[in-house]
Amino acid sequence: MSRPVRFNTHSKQADINDNIALITAPEGSGGDGYYATNLESVIALGRKYSIWPLPFATSCCGIEFMATMAANYDLARFGAERLAFTPRQCDLLMVMGTISKKMGPVLKQVYLQMSEPRWVLSVGACACSGGIFDTYSVLQGIDQIIPVDVYVPGCPPRPEAIIDGFMRIQDLVGKESLRRRNSPEYKELLQSYGIE
Amino acid sequence: MDNAFIQKKLEEKFGDLVVNFEEPYGMLTFETEKNNNIKMLQFLYDDPELRFRFLTDLTVVHYPENVGRELAVVYHLHNLVDNVRLRFKVFTDVNQPDVFTASALYACANWLEREAYDFFGVNFVGHPNLIRIMNVEEMNYFPLRKEFPLEDQTRIDKDDAMFGRG
Numbered sequence: 001m002s003r004p005v006r007f008n009t010h011s012k013q014a015d016i017n018d019n020i021a022l023i024t025a026p027e028g029s030g031g032d033g034y035y036a037t038n039l040e041s042v043i044a045l046g047r048k049y050s051i052w053p054l055p056f057a058t059s060c061c062g063i064e065f066m067a068t069m070a071a072n073y074d075l076a077r078f079g080a081e082r083l084a085f086t087p088r089q090c091d092l093l094m095v096m097g098t099i100s101k102k103m104g105p106v107l108k109q110v111y112l113q114m115s116e117p118r119w120v121l122s123v124g125a126c127a128c129s130g131g132i133f134d135t136y137s138v139l140q141g142i143d144q145i146i147p148v149d150v151y152v153p154g155c156p157p158r159p160e161a162i163i164d165g166f167m168r169i170q171d172l173v174g175k176e177s178l179r180r181r182n183s184p185e186y187k188e189l190l191q192s193y194g195i196e
Numbered sequence: 197m198d199n200a201f202i203q204k205k206l207e208e209k210f211g212d213l214v215v216n217f218e219e220p221y222g223m224l225t226f227e228t229e230k231n232n233n234i235k236m237l238q239f240l241y242d243d244p245e246l247r248f249r250f251l252t253d254l255t256v257v258h259y260p261e262n263v264g265r266e267l268a269v270v271y272h273l274h275n276l277v278d279n280v281r282l283r284f285k286v287f288t289d290v291n292q293p294d295v296f297t298a299s300a301l302y303a304c305a306n307w308l309e310r311e312a313y314d315f316f317g318v319n320f321v322g323h324p325n326l327i328r329i330m331n332v333e334e335m336n337y338f339p340l341r342k343e344f345p346l347e348d349q350t351r352i353d354k355d356d357a358m359f360g361r362g
Contacts, residue, residue, distance in 0.1 A: 102330070136344070136346065
């Protein structure tokens with residue numbers, strides 16, 4: 001016989017009347033039929049709530065990602081409805097799983113094929129730093145080859161943690177300036193990775 | 197068909213060339229000179245009673261203390277009809293690790309030998325395409341030999357005290 005449930009026995013009922021988050025419009029002045037605000041905040045709003053991720057799932061963290069995309073922890077609620085498996089059509093590269101040294105150039109090529117603006121989310125201990133696989137064949141963190149925006153630690157991280165990482169990416173997207181990708185600091189960052 | 201029968205057949209055919217018969221955990225194991233490995237494999241394949249026609253595994257063990265016999269190439273064979281397994285080893289020197297290839301007889305030996313070359317440096321003479329299979333092509337050492345460390349040497353942030361060193 002299974003053990004009796006000890007935790008989460010008084011689960012709260014979902015209350016839909018008071019519990020819906022609505023996206024508020026950016027600051028601006030409006031009137032009958034018009035609303036004036038700055039372009040950056042409108043674009044940031046649009047980008048933030050419609051990020052299309054590219055799941056680069058190699059190992060166990062990929063399974064946690066599958067759970068995150070499934071019905072229980074739905075990532076589509078956050079705008080990641082369309083998972084593109086092609087780098088040409090997506091904004092966010094989610095690297096989930098162990099990247100070996102042989103896979104490194106492949107990952108770099110996928111990153112180079114993405115068009116700006118692009119973000120990288122490194123999910124799991126292996127992608128962040130090599131994880132428990134401190135060996136000659138595993139790349140000790142993908143930030144050795146591509147610039148990373150958000151790191152999600154865990155082995156594997158729970159779907160809630162992956163969603164949290166995604167929300168941090170949303171924060172970054174929401175606050176990003178339109179000229180960031182042309183700025184000298186960004187160019188210097190890319191050059192330090194050998195990307196022109 | 198039991199181990200005694202196989203041993204008798206091998207000794208009848210090859211006499212002195214097969215030595216060191218052992219039976220760890222019930223699997224018959226013997227050793228031969230490295231020049232005879234194809235002869236052994238071919239005989240075990242063709243013989244109508246022995247019929248060892250499945251190469252389960254081809255791997256290498258590195259014994260750094262046995263000077264002159266450091267690398268042991270181990271072949272695991274399986275007789276699918278009578279369900280009998282057999283193992284035989286050939287020893288080779290680490291400075292001259294040439295062994296004849298079994299890929300003419302067993303197609304799967306192609307990749308197994310590439311893996312043995314990749315990790316131990318055993319040179320299979322006559323192999324159609326002996327290049328690294330799992331590691332990066334630019335790697336210039338053989339990682340599973342005992343003198344090379346497991347850990348990646350490019351890390352600078354490891355705390356030695358946490359790993360039992362220093």
